[in-house]
Amino acid sequence: MDVNAHDGYSLAAIGTDDKVVLFGGYDGSVYLNETWVYDASDDVWTFDTANPNWSPMSPKSPPYRRPCPAMAGVWGEDRVVMFGGDYSRLNDTWVYDVGDDAWTKKAPPECPARMAMPAMATIPFHDKVVLFGNYGSGVDRHDETWVYDIADDRWQHCMLSDHPRNTYYSAMATVLDGPRVVLCAMSPPDPETWVFDYSAFVPNGSMCSPCHEIPGDPAFRSIECDADLPPGTALEFQVRSAPTLWSLVRKEPVGPDGTPNSTYLPGVALTTAGEGDCWIQYKALLRTQNKTQSPRVMAVRIGFNLLPDPPIPLEPSGEGWLDRSPSTYRWAFKDDDSAGQAAFEWQLSSSIFFDPPLFYSGVVESDSSSYEPPRLPGDGTWYWRVxxxxTDGDWGPFCKYSIVRIDNSPPEPFTPSIDPPGWTGQPCTLSFIVTDALSGIARTELLLDGRSLGNRTSPFELPEMAEGIHSIAVVAHDRAGNRLERRTQAFIDRGPPEPFIPEATPSGWTSLPPAVSFNATDATSGIDHCSVSVDGGVFTRQASPFTASGLSDGTHGIAVRAFDRAGNFRDGSVTVLIDATPPANLSVGLKGGKKTTSGTNVTLAVHAADPSSGLDAMCFSNDGREYSEWEPFNTTRAWTIPGGEGRKTVFVKARDRAGNEAVASARMEYVRPQEGEFPSAIVAGAAVLIAAIASSAFLLRRRRKDRPGGK
Structure with missing residues (x-):
């Protein structure tokens, strides 16, 4: 049966007959480690060359599954050699014996670097195979030529001055007319073909070590080696180092002068390997004058001392703010391969770049892990490092900067405010704006009459307060712990002023504008102002005494509203009596409407009206200048006019209760009586006289009768 379809496998011809061996590959889901043998004469895949069988071979302990290993047969034997593969970039060496159906893992003292898809071919007439590398571990390519001696189990790095470079997808095959192989490879922009002639190989050239990563930051000392150097041979080195693998493969190996034109001898100090570079690779340059005599390198050692780790900042450290400049800076020293700290350098700057540092200790020869700078930094954000x-004499790198934030200044001055301001009976709102230019505000605490209200934000409605003056403290705390306290006051008065009674002067009827006096008091906030309203009109702000001018005759109500400083008010009122009009319709004349009189004693009739305050008093005069005393107003009055015939004038004044006066006069004729007539006044007087005479006569006669003798 056919081998299952897959890719990434390797084939190698067996040198004793028409068979090939297949190993590994990828079936689309997993990597394989199957071993198959193909008999070209029978055109079958067989497990056993004597008994065709489509089952795969079943060797014990086969190599780990992998795609794309390099594989080649051993000249004249039924064995194949396999190296490496793509899975994890392997660099192990295996030999498969077809007759024994057994894989054997070899352990050469040195072997090529891990690489993927290398090319391998048999060197005719030798028990050796040649390997040319392609992709290696990481991002670099291994343009290296190696020869493996199966008998000695030894890989030899062929230092060739001219060889393929930057190739990939290469393939190699044996040339049967001599110890040569041909290589076809892709090398942009065009494919290349190379021939390696092992018979012409003189082992002059170079070999590169794998890229080594050092677990730490090293200070390189020297490069040394264990090697066999036959007469006429020499071994020299070049190195390249870098902080990353990516940057390492972009550099070229150099010697002591920093160029590829110089080399290091074993045991010489490495002066071009960068301190702190954790990736290093050496290039060994082998020299020989006879291809049968070649240096044999067993081991290469690069001496280094791990640099001290960056110190660990202890204090001050962190993002917090300090309210004073720290006097001491402390750190922890760490170095896994040295006895301890021998010296330090300390820097402080306002920039994370420390270019330049504002404070620098210089080199301090001390094992102390603390430093007290002679000058202390001021307010601001600072960065320090060490x-x-x-004790081996190597400096470690500066630690990552540690931040020191210093703010020993209080927050910016501010003025809290109360709304409504001044005295009030309403709820109060406290407002404040607090700032801090450095560390910023952490919290704001409020105190009411010395009692803490906790941390509050603006605006804040104050709790209900008793009447009186209250102290409000606003305490701003910045992030460094500095504080600034500012105070204000809340003035609370919810009650109106004390009761009061306005007084009008004069208090009764008046013809002049009365003066209204008032004296209001408020025990809490005090009186702010008073307003006056006349007859229910609009209140206007007035001071005491208030003159109520322009009032019409009659009764008027004056209301006084006293406001305290909190806006509370109380009203008081008083009534004023206005009569600015004198009595009306005043007249005087002889009683009965007579126009003449025959006597000087007359009875006058007085008439007047006063609709406002009413009539109060009257007085009389015969000449209009000299008046009698004021007397209560009456409608009649006995009066004596001057004697002598002729026209007489009588004057009268009438006064109302407001003091307004009116004047009136009347004319009359005084006519002497005819003979035999008595003036009306005389007749009346005669009657009185006669009565008096008669009375006297009666009394006289009676006294005579009472005398002795009746006389």
Whole structure:
């Protein structure tokens, strides 16, 4: 039967008959490690060359499954040699004996590097195979030629001055007319064909070691080797080092002068290997004058000392802020292959690039893991780092910078405010804007009359407070622990002013604008202002005393509203009496409407009206200048006019209760009585006189009768 369809396998011809051996490959899902033998004469795949069988071979302990190994037969024998493969980039060497159906893993002292898809072919007339490398481990290609001696189990690196370079997908076959092989390979832009003649090979050339990664940051010392150097041979080295494999393969090996034109002798110090480069590769250059005598390298050693690890910053360290400059900087020294720290360098800068550092210790020869700088940095963000030298004399790298944030200044000044400001009976809102230019504000604490309200943000509605003045403290804390306290006050008054009674002057009727006096008090916030309303009108702000001008006659209500400083108010009121109009319709004349009188004693009739305050008093005069005393107003009045015939004038004044006065006068004729007539006043007086005389006579007669003798 046919071999199952798969790819990536390898074929090798068996030198004793018309058979080939197939191994490995990939069937589309898994890698294979099957071994098959093909008999070309029978055109069958067989397990046993004597008994054709389509079952695969069943050798004990076959190689691990893999695709694309290199495989070639041994000249004149029924054995094949296999090397490497793609799976994990293998570099193991195996020999398969077809007759014994057995794979044997070989252990040569040195072997080619791990590589994928190398090409291999038999060297005719020799028990050797030749190998040419392609892809290797990582990103580089191995343009190397190796010869494997089956009898000695030894790989020999053929140092060729001229050989294929940067090839891939190569194939190699034996040329039967001599110890030669032909190589076809892709080398952009065109394929190439090369012939390797083993009979003309003189082992002058070079070999490159695998790329070695050192677990740490090394300081390279020297390159040494264990090698057999027959007479007429020499061994020299070149090296290349880099921090990454990617950068390593892009460099070329160099000697002490940094160029490919110089070489290192074994035991010489490596001066071009970069300190801290963790990838290194050496190139061995072998020289011989006879192809039968070649240097044999058993081991190559590159001496190095691992650099101290970057120190571990201990303090100050972290993202936090400090309220003062640290006086001491501490770190931990770590070096796995040295006795300890011998010296250090410490730097501090405001830039992470330390270009240049603002504070530099210089080289301090000390095993101490702390440093006290002579000057301390001020406020700001700083970066410090340190590196150490071990007791082997090598400096390690600077540690990653550690941040020091210093802020020994309090937050910026601020002024808290209360809304509403001043005295109020309403809920109060506290507002504040706090800033800190360096570390920033961490929290803001509030205190009410010394009692903490906790950490609060702005705006904050204050809890209900009793009447009176309250102290509010706003304490701003920055991230470094600095604090700044600012205070304000809340003025609380929810009650109105004390009761009060305005007073009007004069208190009664008046013809002039009255003065209204008021004296309001408030025990908490005090009186702010007073407003006055007249007869229910709009309140206007007024001071005491308030003159109520422009009022019409009549009764008016004056309301006084006293406001305290919190806006609370209380009203008081007073009534004012206004009469600016004198009595009206005042008249005077003889009673009964007479126009003449025959006597000087007359009765006057007085008439007047006052609709506002009312009539209060009156007085009289015969000349309009000299008046009698004021007396209560009455509608009649006995009055004496001057004697003498002729026209007489009587004046009267009427006064209302507001003090307004009105004047009126009346004319009358005084006429003497005719003979035999008595003036009305005289007749009346005569009657009184007669009565008096009669009374006197009566009293006189009675006294005479009472005398002795009746006389």
């Amino acid at each position: 590196r150490a030298r071990d």
